[in-house]
Amino acid sequence: MQDMTFGSPLSQQRTRSGRGRVALAVLLILAALAGGLWYGWKTGWLEVHVSGLPEAPVPSPSASMSQAAAQTTANLAATDAALTAATAKVSALEQRLAELNQQAAAAAGQATQAEALLVAFAARRAIERGQPLGYLETQLRVRFGSTQQSAVDRVIAAAQKPVTLALLNETFEKASPQLIGGAASEGTWEWMTRQMSELFVIRHADSPSPTAESRAARVREALAGGRIDVAIAEVERMPGKDAATEWLAHARDFVAAERALDQLETAALSFPPTPPVAKPEAAPAPTPSPSAEAGTPAA
Numbered sequence: 138m139q140d141m142t143f144g145s146p147l148s149q150q151r152t153r154s155g156r157g158r159v160a161l162a163v164l165l166i167l168a169a170l171a172g173g174l175w176y177g178w179k180t181g182w183l184e185v186h187v188s189g190l191p192e193a194p195v196p197s198p199s200a201s202m203s204q205a206a207a208q209t210t211a212n213l214a215a216t217d218a219a220l221t222a223a224t225a226k227v228s229a230l231e232q233r234l235a236e237l238n239q240q241a242a243a244a245a246g247q248a249t250q251a252e253a254l255l256v257a258f259a260a261r262r263a264i265e266r267g268q269p270l271g272y273l274e275t276q277l278r279v280r281f282g283s284t285q286q287s288a289v290d291r292v293i294a295a296a297q298k299p300v301t302l303a304l305l306n307e308t309f310e311k312a313s314p315q316l317i318g319g320a321a322s323e324g325t326w327e328w329m330t331r332q333m334s335e336l337f338v339i340r341h342a343d344s345p346s347p348t349a350e351s352r353a354a355r356v357r358e359a360l361a362g363g364r365i366d367v368a369i370a371e372v373e374r375m376p377g378k379d380a381a382t383e384w385l386a387h388a389r390d391f392v393a394a395e396r397a398l399d400q401l402e403t404a405a406l407s408f409p410p411t412p413p414v415a416k417p418e419a420a421p422a423p424t425p426s427p428s429a430e431a432g433t434p435a436a
Contacts, residue, residue, distance in 0.1 A: 250405060250406070252280070253280045253281070253404075253405035254402065254405045254406070256273060256276045256277060256280050256405075257281075257398065257401040257402045257405050258402070259273055260273050260277060260292055260296075260398065260401070261398045261402075263296060264292065264295055264296060264299070264394055264398065265301065265302070266301065267299035267300070267301045267304070268296075268299070269296055270292075270293065270296045274293055274296070277289045277292060277293065277401070280405070281401055281404060281405075284404060285400060285401055285404050287397075288397040288398075288400040288401050288404075289397075289401070291393055291394060291396075291397035292394060292397045292398060292401065295390060295391075295393070295394035295397070298390070300387045300388075300390050300391045300394070301391075302360065302363065302365075302391075304387065305360055305365065305368075305384070305387060305388055305391065306357075306360050308383070308384045308387065309356060309357075309360065309368075309372075309381070309384055312377075312380050312381050312384055313353050315377040315380035315381075316349065316353065316372065316375045316376070316377040316378065316380055316381055317349040317350060317353055317375070317376070317377065349375050349376055349377075352371045352372075352374060352375050353371075353375070355367075355368075355371050356368045356371045356372055359371065365388050365391055365392050365395070366392055368388065369385060369388050369389065369392070372384065372385060372388075373385070
């Protein structure tokens with residue numbers, strides 16, 4: 138009969154505890170070794186070479202400088218190209234701005250010319266109707282006072298003492314009997330001499346009749362057509378022209394006012410002059426910078 142001896146539970150527990158401590162110590166040692174290896178590889182103390190993998194080439198200092206110079210040259214070339222394009226755009230914008238300025242000046246000139254014409258036409262209408270100028274007097278001085286002062290003064294004076302075609306016709310009809318019949322101081326002998334001279338007249342067939350009645354008819358025709366200067370010439374040749382002194386003064390004032398208005402209208406048509414075309418100077422071509430020339434590698 139064989140004896141079998143079994144350990145007590147306390148001894149078995151001690152055995153397991155000793156084995157656990159040994160395993161823990163081994164794990165701690167392995168962890169410390171792994172940490173040391175990792176730290177050495179991280180700081181460069183240990184070099185790990187894996188067979189079969191190619192090593193990365195280390196660029197040389199000269200190659201790095203060449204690449205930097207090439208990159209700098211490329212950047213400068215791009216900058217010069219951008220500067221050239223910007224200069225071209227600026228030149229185009231300057232040209233367009235000059236054209237717009239010219240168009241604006243031309244439009245302003247045309248507007249000024251149109252306003253001057255309107256003022257001259259309105260003044261003529263007021264003079265022909267015998268109406269006061271009102272605000273047109275100021276406009277005439279502003280628009281034409283510096284260049285057509287005498288014409289402006291004549292028109293303003295005519296407006297203050299208006300003379301119309303209707304007034305000239307009316308006063309002529311009132312004075313026509315004295316104009317045809319002769320002057321009031323004309324004696325019998327003068328009257329008979331004038332009548333005899335009108336009976337026997339030698340003239341060309343195409344020349345107008347010199348009789349007083351014919352002249353009066355031509356005066357009426359000239360007044361109807363607005364030809365006051367012709368009417369004045371006929372009245373001055375009539376036998377009773379002394380009775381038409383006031384009429385002649387009014388007619389001459391009317392003609393002077395009409396000529397002044399014509400002068401203002403002509404000035405309005407020629408004012409202001411067209412401004413010359415403004416062309417901006419061409420922008421100089423950009424030159425390459427010294428840094429770009431220095432950075433360009435020689436062939």
